[in-house]
Structures are given as C-alpha cells and as structure tokens.
Amino acid sequence: MNGVPQQSGACPAAIDRAFHYGDGLFETIPIIQGKPLFWDEHLQRLQAGAQLLQMNLPGSLPWLEDFQRLQAHVSLPDRYVLKLILSRGPGGGYGIPRNVSVARYLFASDWPERSAAYWHPGILADICSVPLLTGAPYLTAKTLNRLNQVMARNALPQEYAEGIVLDQQGFLREGIMSNLFWVAAGIVHTPSLEEGGIAGIQRQAILNWLQTSSIPCQIGDYRAENLIEAEEIFFSNSLIGIWPVRRFQDRNLEGSQGKISAKILQWQATLGLGPT
Numbered sequence: 001m002n003g004v005p006q007q008s009g010a011c012p013a014a015i016d017r018a019f020h021y022g023d024g025l026f027e028t029i030p031i032i033q034g035k036p037l038f039w040d041e042h043l044q045r046l047q048a049g050a051q052l053l054q055m056n057l058p059g060s061l062p063w064l065e066d067f068q069r070l071q072a073h074v075s076l077p078d079r080y081v082l083k084l085i086l087s088r089g090p091g092g093g094y095g096i097p098r099n100v101s102v103a104r105y106l107f108a109s110d111w112p113e114r115s116a117a118y119w120h121p122g123i124l125a126d127i128c129s130v131p132l133l134t135g136a137p138y139l140t141a142k143t144l145n146r147l148n149q150v151m152a153r154n155a156l157p158q159e160y161a162e163g164i165v166l167d168q169q170g171f172l173r174e175g176i177m178s179n180l181f182w183v184a185a186g187i188v189h190t191p192s193l194e195e196g197g198i199a200g201i202q203r204q205a206i207l208n209w210l211q212t213s214s215i216p217c218q219i220g221d222y223r224a225e226n227l228i229e230a231e232e233i234f235f236s237n238s239l240i241g242i243w244p245v246r247r248f249q250d251r252n253l254e255g256s257q258g259k260i261s262a263k264i265l266q267w268q269a270t271l272g273l274g275p276t
Helices: 017-021 039-052 060-073 147-155 201-212 224-229 259-269
Strands: 024-032 079-087 103-110 123-127 162-166 172-175 179-184 187-191 217-220 232-237 241-248
Touching (some): 017 079, 024 039, 039 060, 039 079, 039 201, 060 103, 162 224, 172 187, 172 224, 179 201, 179 224, 179 259, 187 201, 201 217, 201 232, 201 241, 201 259, 232 259, 241 259
Parallel strands (some): 123 162, 123 241, 187 217
Antiparallel strands (some): 024 079, 079 103, 179 232, 232 241
C-alpha cells in the first residue's frame, strides 16, 4: 500500500467488498453524553437496507456489544460521532458471494466543528448542478457508494454550506448530505423519496414532531419552482439537526427567525443538537 508491501491477512479491508465495490451500508449516529440519539431507528434503517441488498444482518445485539466495548476501552468526549459500517464481507466479482460472513466496523470520530452561524442566523444555499441518480430501489438505501454526493459537493461553490439536489427529471429530492424542507403559507413541504434519496432519521423525527405539534406537512413530487413561494427553507440530518437557510440564490429568507425553524431549533437543542 503506497509502495509498502503488506503481509497477507494483515489488512482485512484489502479483500473486503466494501473497499472494492462499495458493497455495504452505513449509519452515522450522534453520541451525546455517552448516549446514542435515535439508536433503534438507525438500526432499523440498517436492517431495511440489508434486506434490500440481500445481505445477512447480524442483528442489533452485536452492534450494541461493539458500542459498549468501544466505550469501555476508549476515552471519549461528551459529544462525538459514531459510524456503523456493514460490509457484505470478502469476495471478488460482481456476483453476490454465498455463505460469506458480513463484517462490522465501528468508527468513533470527533464532532465536526462548524460555525454557530450555520444555525443562527442560517446558511447560504443554492441548487446543485449535479443531479441525483434515482429510479432503482437500492438508491434509496444508505449504501457506501456516495460518489454521487461527492461530485455534487465538489460542484457546489464553497460559500454554500449545503445545496439542493434535483433528480434527472428535475424533481426536488434532498440536500447533498441532508433532507430538504420548506415552508409556504404555513405548510411544511418535503420531497417524496420513493424514487431515490435517503429518508433520514432526523427527517422522520421532524415529521413526527410536526404531527405532534399540529403543524401541517405535505410530502410530494415538487420542482424548483415550488421554492419560489417558500418563506422558510431548512436542511436536516442526524448531526446538524437543522440548518435554516437565510439566503437562497438571490433571495433573502427568514433563516433561524422563521416561525417553524425557530421552534424546531429550540426542540432540537433539548436533544443536544446544535452549535457546539
């Protein structure tokens, strides 16, 4: 590796299908005060993805034991990121190998340091020029193949903290690393993800919160023109909670001062999400 000979068997990833083909799944989980946020929901999505890819999921108990072992042997901060990776295991060729054991990986990493201004007053955002590939069931799973997102982020100017991604037909789908919401006439909207895109754990938590708060929400197929009437736009994922948008393209928005965005930010602060 990098010109240095490696002893056979010393690097298991060298024969892992996750490394060769991106043949696997992952979950990114915030750990706050030693406790994972939405642990069960992340494991349920991992299980659903494994079924879609016809992978043998080891069940939730081994992941929990791995996490407990990590906490027992590593000194960790109050808030950090835990990434679970499930690989199909070893094997070559595009055909799915039979009778192979899946591989579990856990990565603990520092909480990403981002400007508090991303939450208050909010971020700058724009439409991304790279479309989201859709139309196949596996494109709705949180697989290790993130090249579409890598190229989308690379195409977006650095002054934009996040970008809105359209599919090949021009329908709104999601952010590059997040899910998309906007508010128009008091109604929250978010794109349907049945054809592609990742249904985020935080997205579902927000949908549940909106229902509990009696705030109307509509899920559907929308185009970029639907954002013209938006009073608020915000992005969500497991680590950021939400980022309100204070300027979209050439139009100023309410950002964190938006009526619904402000309420969601306040609620998510009770979960331990928000600026460090």
